[in-house]
Amino acid sequence: MIKNRWLTGFGLLLALLLLMALAACGGQPPADEVEQPTEEPAVEEPVDEEPVDEEPVDEEPEAEAATVTYWHTMSDAEVEALDQVIAMFQEAHPNITVETTRFAYDDFKSALLTGLAGDEGPDTARLDIIWVPEFAELGALVALDEAMPNFQSIADNTFPGPLATNFWQGSYYGLPQDTNTQVLLWNGEVFGEAGVEAPPATLEEMQQVACDLSEGEEQYGYALGGTYFWAPAPVFYSMGGQVVDEAITTADGYINGPDSVAAFEMLAEMYEQGCISPNLLGGGIGTSDGHATGLYAMITDGPWMVDIYANDYPDFDVQFAPVPAGPGGSTSSVVGGQDVVLFEGAENQEAALAWIEFLMSEEAQVTMAQSGVIPTLRTVRESADLPDYFGVFLEQLETAQARVPHPAWGDMDTAINNAFQRMLAGEQTAQEALDQAAEEINALLQ
Amino acid sequence: MAEATSHVQQTSKQRQELSLPARAQRRLSRQGVAYLFLLPGFLIFGLFVIYPMLYSLRISFYDWNVIDAARSTFVGLDNYRTFVNDPIFQRAVLNTVSYAAITVPAQIVFALVAAILLDQPLRGRTFFRVAYYLPVITSWVIVTLIFEFLFNSQAGFINYLLRDVLRLVDARVRWLADPILVMVPINLLGIWKGVGWSMVILLAALQAIPDEFMEAAAVDGATPWQRLRHVVLPLLRPTLVFLLVVLVIGGLNVYISGLLLTDGGQPQGRSHFILTLMYAETFDRLNFGGGAAISYFLTALVFVVSVVQLRLLRRRVEY
Numbered sequence: 001m002i003k004n005r006w007l008t009g010f011g012l013l014l015a016l017l018l019l020m021a022l023a024a025c026g027g028q029p030p031a032d033e034v035e036q037p038t039e040e041p042a043v044e045e046p047v048d049e050e051p052v053d054e055e056p057v058d059e060e061p062e063a064e065a066a067t068v069t070y071w072h073t074m075s076d077a078e079v080e081a082l083d084q085v086i087a088m089f090q091e092a093h094p095n096i097t098v099e100t101t102r103f104a105y106d107d108f109k110s111a112l113l114t115g116l117a118g119d120e121g122p123d124t125a126r127l128d129i130i131w132v133p134e135f136a137e138l139g140a141l142v143a144l145d146e147a148m149p150n151f152q153s154i155a156d157n158t159f160p161g162p163l164a165t166n167f168w169q170g171s172y173y174g175l176p177q178d179t180n181t182q183v184l185l186w187n188g189e190v191f192g193e194a195g196v197e198a199p200p201a202t203l204e205e206m207q208q209v210a211c212d213l214s215e216g217e218e219q220y221g222y223a224l225g226g227t228y229f230w231a232p233a234p235v236f237y238s239m240g241g242q243v244v245d246e247a248i249t250t251a252d253g254y255i256n257g258p259d260s261v262a263a264f265e266m267l268a269e270m271y272e273q274g275c276i277s278p279n280l281l282g283g284g285i286g287t288s289d290g291h292a293t294g295l296y297a298m299i300t301d302g303p304w305m306v307d308i309y310a311n312d313y314p315d316f317d318v319q320f321a322p323v324p325a326g327p328g329g330s331t332s333s334v335v336g337g338q339d340v341v342l343f344e345g346a347e348n349q350e351a352a353l354a355w356i357e358f359l360m361s362e363e364a365q366v367t368m369a370q371s372g373v374i375p376t377l378r379t380v381r382e383s384a385d386l387p388d389y390f391g392v393f394l395e396q397l398e399t400a401q402a403r404v405p406h407p408a409w410g411d412m413d414t415a416i417n418n419a420f421q422r423m424l425a426g427e428q429t430a431q432e433a434l435d436q437a438a439e440e441i442n443a444l445l446q
Numbered sequence: 447m448a449e450a451t452s453h454v455q456q457t458s459k460q461r462q463e464l465s466l467p468a469r470a471q472r473r474l475s476r477q478g479v480a481y482l483f484l485l486p487g488f489l490i491f492g493l494f495v496i497y498p499m500l501y502s503l504r505i506s507f508y509d510w511n512v513i514d515a516a517r518s519t520f521v522g523l524d525n526y527r528t529f530v531n532d533p534i535f536q537r538a539v540l541n542t543v544s545y546a547a548i549t550v551p552a553q554i555v556f557a558l559v560a561a562i563l564l565d566q567p568l569r570g571r572t573f574f575r576v577a578y579y580l581p582v583i584t585s586w587v588i589v590t591l592i593f594e595f596l597f598n599s600q601a602g603f604i605n606y607l608l609r610d611v612l613r614l615v616d617a618r619v620r621w622l623a624d625p626i627l628v629m630v631p632i633n634l635l636g637i638w639k640g641v642g643w644s645m646v647i648l649l650a651a652l653q654a655i656p657d658e659f660m661e662a663a664a665v666d667g668a669t670p671w672q673r674l675r676h677v678v679l680p681l682l683r684p685t686l687v688f689l690l691v692v693l694v695i696g697g698l699n700v701y702i703s704g705l706l707l708t709d710g711g712q713p714q715g716r717s718h719f720i721l722t723l724m725y726a727e728t729f730d731r732l733n734f735g736g737g738a739a740i741s742y743f744l745t746a747l748v749f750v751v752s753v754v755q756l757r758l759l760r761r762r763v764e765y
Contacts, residue, residue, distance in 0.1 A: 110729035117512045134732065140513045217600070217618055227713070277600075282709050283622020284600040295600075344513075410731060421713040 066351035067097045071112065072126040072338075073105045077307045077371040084367050089358045096351045116140055116343065123346035124356055126177055126338045129165035129402070130409050135341070136173040137407035142342040143171035148353055151175075154360050158376045161397070165405055166339050174339035175360050176376040178368065181333045181400040182234045182300045183392050184321045190219070190297045199298075199321035203239060206298070206324040207266060211275040213297040220277035222270065223287045223296035227280055227420045229403065229413045232267055233334035234300040237401045239263035239326040243412065244404055244441065251441035255416065256434040259326075265430040268423040281424065292316040302336060303372045303393050320392045333400040337376070408444040415440040506738035518735075525739035534711070535740070538718040539747075541629065541704075545719065546697030549636040554689055556637065557644030558682075562674070564645070565652045575649070579642035586702040589639060594707055597621040597631040625716035628708055635703050640696070644689050651685035652678070687759045691752055698748050701725075720744045 074082060079102065086098045101122065103111050109131065115121035127135065135141050144166070145151045154175060155163055162176030184206075186199040194213055200206035210221025224231040240259035244251045254260065270276045277296055279285055288305060290296040292313040300323065309318050325331045340359050346352045358364055362383075365375035369386050374393055380386075381394065404412055419433035428436070506525055511517040529535040564575050581589065596603050599620040608614045621627050655678065663673045679686075701721040710726055711718035718726070720740060728737030 113512055113729065113732070138511060138513045138732070139517060226709075278620055278623065279600060281620060281623030282712050283594070283598055283602075283620065283628075283707075285598070418714045425713070 065095050065097070066348045067099055068124060068346075068348065068352045068355045069122040070098055070100045070124045070126070070355065071103060071108070071115075071122040072100065073103050073108050073128075074126070075304060075307060075371070076311075078368065078373060081368050081371040081373070085359070085364045088363060088367070089355065092358070093351075093354055096354060098355055116345065119345060121343055121345055123348070123352040124340060124342055127174065127341050129162070129176075129335070129337050129339055130405075132166055132174050132339050132341065133168040133405050134407040134410065136168040136171075140343055141173040142344055142346070142349070143173055144175060144342060144356070145172040147342065147349065148356070150357070154357065157378050158360075159378065159381075159397075161335055161400070161402055162337055162339075162376045165335075165337070165402060166341075167405065168407070174341040175356065177338050177340040177359055178365075178373040179335060179337035179376050179397065180302045180304070180374050181335055181393055181396045182230075182302050182323070183333065183396050184234075184323050185291060185299050185301055185305065186319050186321060187291055187294055187297050188317060188319050190294050194297075199319070200324045203235065203266065203324045203326050206235075207270055207275070210270055210298060211273055214273075214275045216274070219294070220290075220296050221275045222298045223277040223290055224267075224280040224300075225287045226282070227424070228417050230334065230336070231280065231300075232264070232420065233403070234323040234332075235267060236260065236263040237332035237334055238323045238330075239266070240328050240332075243416070244445070248404060248406055249445060251412075251438040251445070254438070255441060256431065256438040261430045261434055262327075264420060264423060264434065267420075268430055271424055272426075281421075288312070292318075300333075303374060303390065306387075306389055307372050320389060322392060322396050331396065331399055333396050335397070335400045335402045337374075406445075411444050412441050415444075502738040502741060505734055506742055508735050510734035510738070512732070512734050521735065525735045526743075529736065529739055529743065534715040534718060535723060535743075537625075537716050538711075538720050538723045539743075541717065542698055542700060542719045542721075545629070545633060545636065545700050546694050548633045549640065550690065550693045550697050552633075552637045553640040553644050553693055554686065556641045557648055557689075560641065560645045561648035561652055562678075565649060575646075578645050581639045582642040584639075586639070587706065590635065590703045590706045593631045593635045593703070594622070597707075599623065622707060622709075623713065625708075625713060628717050632700070632703050632707055635707075636697070636700065640693065644693065647689060648682065648685060651682050655681050687755070690759070691755050694751055694755065695748055698744065698751070720747075 072082070079100075082100065086100070089098060090096065105128075108128075112121060112125065112135075121140075132141070145155075148154075151172070155172065158176050159179070162179040163172070165176065166172045166174040184199055190213060191197070191199070196209055196212070200209045206222070213219065213221040229236075239262055241263045242254040242257065242260060244254050267276065271278075271280075277284060277290065279287070279290065284290075285295060287296060287299040287301065288308060289312075291299045292309060305318060309316050322331045323333045340356050342349070342352055342356060360377070362377060362380050365377050365380045366383060366385050369375050369380070369390070372387070374390060374397070375381060375386075403409060406412070415437040416434075419428075419437040422428045422433045422436075423430050427433075507520060507522060508518040509521050560574075560578055564571055564578070568574070595601075597605075599605060599618050599622060602621070604621070605615075605618045609616070609618055619627065621631060659677055659681070660673060663677050668676065699721060700719050704717070704719040704722045705725065708717035708722070710730070711722055715723070715726075721744065724737050724740040724744070727733045727740060
């Protein structure tokens with residue numbers, strides 16, 4: 001019996017310990033819990049006043065200590081700039097601590113979702129512009145035009161294209177933190193050896209030059225990173241292609257319209273002739289490595305390549321040019337970028353809004369620009385402190401077009417991606433493949 | 447201590463006076479202790495296995511909103527129906543089943559050969575045992591990336607070997623761009639990485655076979671082949687059945703190598719496995735109900751296959 005009692009006691013102890021361990025896992029660190037409620041009443045006032053009052057009220061000593069979490073997918077260079085931005089922010093708001101978490105782009109969506117589903121998500125994040133409608137539709141985002149008193153004055157100073165990516169069903173769910181686009185990158189050495197002086201100015205010329213600079217499996221005139229929409233998008237938009245109508249009601253006559261078909265026909269033909277590298281189908285040499293080593297004479301890519309090449313290929317002299325113009329005579333490209341958003345579960349909304357406002361400030365945008373991030377504020381674009389190579393990107397942004405701002409954009413991208421794959425595999429003509437894509441996209445719009 | 451001894455005496459006195467219901471009660475309290483010991487493990491099991499399983503079963507009947515579950519709509523069996531008729535899902539099942547059908551027998555055969563060889567008194571036996579086992583303890587992600595480099599269509603070693611050294615092909619093979627060709631590195635990787643584990647299990651089983659059996663067979667004039675066929679293999683049968691069941695379950699759960707080498711089912715979703723499709727549906731398309739339905743399909747498949755295998759193959763073997 002004694003033995004049994006001992007066993008019982010021991011078993012109970014184990015069970016208790018386990019329960020305690022489980023409880024501890026689920027809870028917050030106790031220190032935070034104790035401090036916040038006691039100080040809250042005293043602090044709320046100054047924070048409330050903040051947007052109204054132009055004076056830096058936050059420096060007053062009684063401000064409550066608050067933490068804002070911020071998730072992002074920044075590069076090394078961007079993280080360095082962000083650290084400076086955070087230091088500047090904390091100087092102005094000594095009571096607010098910004099905790100950042102960095103993710104790989106490919107893991108970001110699933111990390112956010114699991115975090116949000118478990119109430120462990122961030123207060124704020126920098127989201128790819130194409131994800132904002134999707135997360136808004138899920139009910140994860142706070143409408144900033146309602147929650148942020150000075151939303152309108154900030155929004156008025158941003159460019160309409162990037163701002164529009166935050167709009168979903170009557171509200172703005174974010175602010176455009178940065179923007180970017182793709183331009184043509186041409187390898188001067190490869191061009192020089194072949195006696196080609198300048199980058200192609202039209203898509204027709206581009207096809208010609210690409211084929212002239214291709215040589216069996218040893219060199220390709222042009223390379224795309226994959227078959228997902230972002231990769232052919234510069235050629236697609238420059239050719240005059242459209243995915244859907246402006247009101248986002250139908251793809252019929254747009255994705256399978258003559259200009260869209262012409263763009264994909266050109267790419268499929270170039271691939272067929274061996275003027276586009278097969279790496280776009282996967283399992284080859286990546287576009288940036290291939291371009292710097294001369295394997296690919298031309299690629300299309302964004303402003304971050306400056307930093308990547310500076311690290312990986314310091315001797316490579318990267319050359320930028322606008323995307324070659326289509327038959328209509330005008331160049332175009334695709335708008336990329338990121339929006340800063342506020343999540344529904346944010347613990348301290350006032351502090352989070354202060355952080356968002358600071359990210360949209362001129363000083364933060366100028367600091368981030370040094371790492372290759374293109375600012376979205378009109379007043380900053382005119383400033384002289386921006387890197388020289390921004391010129392071609394800013395010029396390209398004038399005509400660059402946004403992808404469809406719709407929660408089902410991911411599926412639309414897949415439809416076009418699959419159509420492109422079917423063309424490259426020779427299973428369908430461009431017209432047939434895009435007719436099918438139009439049908440699939442229309443089904444998503446209903 | 448004295449107190450404890452007196453307690454023992456007391457209880458032994460009580461024991462003599464026990465009536466029947468009291469005895470039953472005592473048995474219950476003894477078992478109660480056992481259940482108490484099982485409790486921590488069961489709590490963990492319940493919290494991290496049973497509860498999520500039932501929860502995802504519920505999700506599979508909804509158009510699930512992961513952020514706000516209250517906004518989910520009940521759709522009954524729609525998620526299951528959609529996938530049964532989906533060519534991408536059918537292709538994923540085919541890819542997964544053929545992966546298991548190829549890698550499992552190959553792993554067992556190679557492991558058996560290696561185990562029999564390494565059971566002999568060879569020089570450097572320990573070295574080879576370690577060498578064969580090394581792939582097992584390396585990370586899936588790392589070896590998958592190595593295979594991705596090896597099979598790179600433009601700069602990979604395999605194409606260099608085939609085209610430039612052996613001159614077997616005229617143009618570089620696009621291993622990772624074709625939904626069927628990409629199965630070559632994925633299956634090879636599965637075999638290469640799994641052989642060591644099966645080998646160790648078989649080696650242990652071989653060493654458990656008493657020497658007398660082999661000696662007796664040798665005295666009777668059995669050739670080495672006959673000894674393998676009629677003595678070793680029958681005695682290894684329980685181990686082989688165990689390996690078969692475990693490896694098939696593992697094979698049907700192929701995930702990391704598929705995800706990385708096919709870039710998530712490229713091209714056109716034709717190189718998906720069941721689990722990579724489940725991940726893509728859940729986290730790329732935010733179709734949580736569909737993802738849950740796919741995982742229940744996989745559960746059913748694994749369950750049926752395992753039960754059938756055990757029914758057909760289980761037979762007692764005594765040494």
